[in-house]
Amino acid sequence: MMAKLLRSRVASANEPGCDFPIQNLPYGVFSTEGSAPRCGVAIGDSILDLAACEAQGLVDGAGTFAQPQLNGFIALGRPKWDAVRAALSRLLAEDATHELPLVSMADATLHLPIKVNEFTDFYASKNHAFNVGVLFRGPDNALPPQWTHMPIGYNGRASSVVVSGTPIRRPMGQIKGENGPEWTACRRLDLELELGAIVGGDSTMGERLTVEEAEALIFGYVLLNDWSARDIQAWEYQPLGPFQSKALGTTISPWIVTQAALEPFRSAGAERLNPLLPYLKEDRPGFYDLDIGWTMNGQTMARTNYNVMYYSSAQQLAHHTESGCPMRVGDLIGSGTISGPRREETGALLEMTQAGKEPVTVNGESRTFIHDGDEIGLFAHADGEGYRIGFGPCTGRILPART
Amino acid sequence: MMAKLLRSRVASANEPGCDFPIQNLPYGVFSTEGSAPRCGVAIGDSILDLAACEAQGLVDGAGTFAQPQLNGFIALGRPKWDAVRAALSRLLAEDATHELPLVSMADATLHLPIKVNEFTDFYASKNHAFNVGVLFRGPDNALPPQWTHMPIGYNGRASSVVVSGTPIRRPMGQIKGENGPEWTACRRLDLELELGAIVGGDSTMGERLTVEEAEALIFGYVLLNDWSARDIQAWEYQPLGPFQSKALGTTISPWIVTQAALEPFRSAGAERLNPLLPYLKEDRPGFYDLDIGWTMNGQTMARTNYNVMYYSSAQQLAHHTESGCPMRVGDLIGSGTISGPRREETGALLEMTQAGKEPVTVNGESRTFIHDGDEIGLFAHADGEGYRIGFGPCTGRILPART
Numbered sequence: 140m141m142a143k144l145l146r147s148r149v150a151s152a153n154e155p156g157c158d159f160p161i162q163n164l165p166y167g168v169f170s171t172e173g174s175a176p177r178c179g180v181a182i183g184d185s186i187l188d189l190a191a192c193e194a195q196g197l198v199d200g201a202g203t204f205a206q207p208q209l210n211g212f213i214a215l216g217r218p219k220w221d222a223v224r225a226a227l228s229r230l231l232a233e234d235a236t237h238e239l240p241l242v243s244m245a246d247a248t249l250h251l252p253i254k255v256n257e258f259t260d261f262y263a264s265k266n267h268a269f270n271v272g273v274l275f276r277g278p279d280n281a282l283p284p285q286w287t288h289m290p291i292g293y294n295g296r297a298s299s300v301v302v303s304g305t306p307i308r309r310p311m312g313q314i315k316g317e318n319g320p321e322w323t324a325c326r327r328l329d330l331e332l333e334l335g336a337i338v339g340g341d342s343t344m345g346e347r348l349t350v351e352e353a354e355a356l357i358f359g360y361v362l363l364n365d366w367s368a369r370d371i372q373a374w375e376y377q378p379l380g381p382f383q384s385k386a387l388g389t390t391i392s393p394w395i396v397t398q399a400a401l402e403p404f405r406s407a408g409a410e411r412l413n414p415l416l417p418y419l420k421e422d423r424p425g426f427y428d429l430d431i432g433w434t435m436n437g438q439t440m441a442r443t444n445y446n447v448m449y450y451s452s453a454q455q456l457a458h459h460t461e462s463g464c465p466m467r468v469g470d471l472i473g474s475g476t477i478s479g480p481r482r483e484e485t486g487a488l489l490e491m492t493q494a495g496k497e498p499v500t501v502n503g504e505s506r507t508f509i510h511d512g513d514e515i516g517l518f519a520h521a522d523g524e525g526y527r528i529g530f531g532p533c534t535g536r537i538l539p540a541r542t
Numbered sequence: 543m544m545a546k547l548l549r550s551r552v553a554s555a556n557e558p559g560c561d562f563p564i565q566n567l568p569y570g571v572f573s574t575e576g577s578a579p580r581c582g583v584a585i586g587d588s589i590l591d592l593a594a595c596e597a598q599g600l601v602d603g604a605g606t607f608a609q610p611q612l613n614g615f616i617a618l619g620r621p622k623w624d625a626v627r628a629a630l631s632r633l634l635a636e637d638a639t640h641e642l643p644l645v646s647m648a649d650a651t652l653h654l655p656i657k658v659n660e661f662t663d664f665y666a667s668k669n670h671a672f673n674v675g676v677l678f679r680g681p682d683n684a685l686p687p688q689w690t691h692m693p694i695g696y697n698g699r700a701s702s703v704v705v706s707g708t709p710i711r712r713p714m715g716q717i718k719g720e721n722g723p724e725w726t727a728c729r730r731l732d733l734e735l736e737l738g739a740i741v742g743g744d745s746t747m748g749e750r751l752t753v754e755e756a757e758a759l760i761f762g763y764v765l766l767n768d769w770s771a772r773d774i775q776a777w778e779y780q781p782l783g784p785f786q787s788k789a790l791g792t793t794i795s796p797w798i799v800t801q802a803a804l805e806p807f808r809s810a811g812a813e814r815l816n817p818l819l820p821y822l823k824e825d826r827p828g829f830y831d832l833d834i835g836w837t838m839n840g841q842t843m844a845r846t847n848y849n850v851m852y853y854s855s856a857q858q859l860a861h862h863t864e865s866g867c868p869m870r871v872g873d874l875i876g877s878g879t880i881s882g883p884r885r886e887e888t889g890a891l892l893e894m895t896q897a898g899k900e901p902v903t904v905n906g907e908s909r910t911f912i913h914d915g916d917e918i919g920l921f922a923h924a925d926g927e928g929y930r931i932g933f934g935p936c937t938g939r940i941l942p943a944r945t
Contacts, residue, residue, distance in 0.1 A: 257660065257700055262782060275781070285777055288723045289716050293782040294697035297660055298868045299747060308748035310865035313692050313819060320691045322819045344702060344791070345711035346944065368865065374688055378678070379665060379696040380783020386867035388747070416716060416725045462713035462771065463944075464789035465701045541749065541866075 151183030158529025191240035332486030425451030443479035554586030561932025594643035727943035735889030828854030
């Protein structure tokens with residue numbers, strides 16, 4: 140028997156294909172002309188102003204909703220997350236009547252939803268790891284030997300994480316030339332299609348999180364485009380990993396989709412190639428059945444599913460604390476590029492064009508890597524019975540290099 | 543003709559070999575029983591309470607000295623740094639008479655001097671890079687091909703940076719076993735002798751710093767021990783670099799020695815093996831003539847000089863912004879392990895013991911790597927005519943693993 144579909148008093152939230160129905164309720168930070176950034180929740184084509192709601196006594200965020208990022212609210216912990224979600228669900232229900240401080244999304248500027256504390260990026264799609272490994276190191280050393288035993292990750296740069304819509308400047312950098320190193324504008328600018336998990340609590344230095352504890356610490360997810368300069372990367376990345384090739388910018392979507400909204404879409408991930416050590420074992424499926432893909436200048440280039448991934452965010456976070464490394468509210472954990480096995484499922488141009496050898500056509504033009512002026516957009520949604528949990532847009536356009 | 547040696551009214555500051563004479567004036571954060579952490583300056587065996595000084599109208603820190611970290615003061619910029627240094631030099635001079643809020647260092651607890659925003663670690667000693675390269679990859683691939691062309695670095699974890707004296711827990715982790723991966727307490731726990739540069743200003747995303755601009759952005763330096771789990775590192779570090787092997791803890795010294803104090807000791811670094819690209823060229827010597835070394839359980843194990851390094855902190859910082867990556871006040875930039883060419887000049891046990899093959903003797907006991915209960919201390923000082931610019935202690939003792 141199917142439960143009656145929950146509908147919202149905000150009519151646009153009930154339209155088929157709307158990213159932000161009442162089942163979603165993602166958190167973000169917005170401002171309107173002449174007013175300061177504050178916390179809000181997306182509903183249909185509108186934003187519910189949480190700071191105003193709290194001022195009216197409609198919801199209790201312990202005073203954090205007037206802050207210009209969600210870190211304060213997130214730090215309040217899961218019981219508060221649950222209580223606020225329940226309150227918002229009542230306030231926005233079809234039969235609710237209380238006057239609400241709604242703002243049209245068209246009139247709002249969206250900001251980075253959190254102060255990103257630290258940013259870690261993983262490498263958890265076997266298809267991507269193998270495809271990129273072949274291109275960088277050849278087929279014999281494509282998949283690193285530890286890849287099926289641990290989530291491989293590296294620390295990225297938090298200061299260059301920006302919100303959707305922020306232009307990204309093509310980087311200058313050092314690359315390998317025929318007669319020694321060359322100083323040049325990047326010639327192989329790429330995207331990486333990822334999901335980013337937002338850490339919602341602190342852990343203690345010297346202690347480890349189990350996978351279950353790690354999952355309980357995740358507040359929610361955003362789309363994440365880890366812009367990558369492949370020519371700079373190839374020259375710099377051995378032996379200490381990618382550095383400036385990944386520091387030009389990382390774009391995230393403005394709305395944090397909560398674990399609670401994604402819960403009905405829980406899914407198993409890729410098939411295990413070998414048993415995992417106990418500290419990485421998951422008792423229940425750790426992924427989501429989530430369509431995810433990307434566009435270039437409006438044309439859909441690839442789509443796949445988050446459940447092609449091999450390690451979940453909870454496993455990545457547990458591994459991150461293996462050594463006793465403490466996690467903090469506002470840490471951002473990139474899933475790694477999400478690529479399915481087929482070309483039209485790849486989450487990076489490096490894979491899709493075989494490092495530039497097989498161009499793609501975009502609106503009639505040929506591309507191997509990203510040109511100045513090109514706009515990349517990411518999208519993701521989980522489709523339920525009669526509603527969709529969407530992430531909204533995550534876009535960035537490339538500005539010419541400052542030579 | 544030699545200038546008359548500046549002396550302090552704090553007698554202990556004038557003792558030969560004192561780390562904190564009036565020429566030094568390093569900044570830190572301290573508390574005493576029942577009082578909150580606040581900013582201070584080390585002078586001899588005492589701390590000048592800067593919050594109290596400001597309350598008495600003796601010095602102007604724009605209200606930042608009452609904060610529990612120096613980020614606020616540092617963000618005020620170089621003209622303010624210079625003005626406060628000049629004021630402190632007058633207040634602490636031998637002939638000054640104003641009553642001063644001095645606290646005995648013996649009665650104080652020293653705290654992390656800054657909120658570490660992000661932590662980046664480099665790899666700038668050719669001796670270390672070559673020695674470690676031989677051990678990890680063999681002599682043919684020891685020095686990466688780009689090493690003489692760019693400062694190789696990686697993003698470390700800021701949340702695990704702790705102040706001198708904080709115990710460090712031996713990490714658990716995944717290592718390569720004979721029949722697949724093994725979950726174990728680290729068996730090859732090591733130190734890394736480094737200097738850490740504190741970034742003193744913000745840079746703009748999408749713009750680059752010249753080496754000169756980068757140097758102007760550095761507030762000062764601390765000692766830095768980048769504890770390293772070599773067995774975990776060997777299994778995890780390809781292709782994305784060290785991760786959990788470096789996240790167990792990074793110890794820094796509590797006193798930030800300013801650029802101004804080190805200026806008289808400016809020195810050239812290691813000889814260049816090839817010309818650098820213009821963006822990395824330095825117009826003047828970028829290093830310091832600074833004795834630096836480490837102890838184990840009180841026994842001096844190695845000493846060398848910071849000027850063996852190949853890339854300066856200013857060059858590292860300039861390279862860090864190459865891609866447009868923005869820097870922030872409180873970013874910490876590790877120099878990389880400082881090793882001279884000889885065994886008694888090596889800044890890590892990995893090099894000193896040839897990955898455990900050649901044990902060393904410490905107080906009559908044999909060591910290859912660090913045992914539980916062992917204490918590692920770093921030290922550094924620049925010796926002028928009749929005074930010493932010292933860094934004070936930077937120690938950490940190892941606790942047994944939580945299995």
